[in-house]
Amino acid sequence: MVEKLKYEWLNQPGKNILAGIVVALALIPEAIAFSIIAGVDPMVGLYASFIIAVVTAVVGGRAAMISGATGAVALLVVPLVKDHGVEYLLAATILMGIIQLILGLLKVGRLMKFIPHSVMIGFVNALGIMIFMSQIEHIFGIPISTYICKCNITHCIYNSKIF
Structure with missing residues (x-):
């Protein structure tokens, strides 16, 4: 030994x-x-x-x-x-x-x-997305809730068929 x-x-x-x-x-x-x-x-x-x-x-x-x-x-x-x-x-x-x-x-x-390979790939991809989203506030100085709110509003306007 x-x-x-x-x-x-x-x-x-x-x-x-x-x-x-x-x-x-x-x-x-x-x-x-x-x-x-x-x-x-x-x-x-x-x-x-x-x-x-x-x-x-x-x-x-x-x-x-x-x-x-x-x-x-x-x-x-x-x-x-x-x-x-x-x-x-x-x-x-x-x-x-x-x-x-x-x-x-x-x-x-x-x-x-x-565990299927696709599950492992999905886990790693989701992890990358979550890490990126957690850093948006540090990168731009704006809380992530602001971006989520803007995305929801844009999605609602796009799906409303008004425009």
């Missing part, structure tokens, strides 16, 4: 250091963006990304495994942070980790092969 760890960690130090720097530089804007989407201070996202990287390095990951924040989780925790604050975010994150460990031990991941 120790020999395996020595080999994995010390076999190619130059490549490992370069890979770590590249991943860290790519992770910074992602962590900041997802923390803004989640409604928390960007420093919270940076700290969380650092902790994830350290835990993954110690526990071990797999080749091409991505360990970091995700847009889906960022969108799901928005109501939690708005209603209860960042303190509950830590508790929810620990609970999510425990649930993932239990599901992993039960090998529930095998059931993923039964």
Whole structure:
């Protein structure tokens, strides 16, 4: 076990250091963006990304495994942070980790092969649309409700056949 760890960690130090720097530089804007989407201070996202990287390095990951924040989780925790604050975010994150460990031990991941490809594509597309819509207020400085109201009015006028 120790020999395996020595080999994995010390076999190619130059490549490992370069890979770590590249991943860290790519992770910074992602962590900041997802923390803004989640409604928390960007420093919270940076700290969380650092902790994830350290835990993954110690526990071990797999080749091409991505360990970091995700847009889906960022969108799901928005109501939690708005209603209860960042303190509950830590508790929810620990609970999510425990649930993932239990599901992993039960090998529930095998059931993923039964989810159709079109459902996965729909999920990813809807996630992208929701992330975009959550950022409209930050991009233009106008609340999303203004755009929704304008779209509804335009839709009603178009379907009324008056014009």
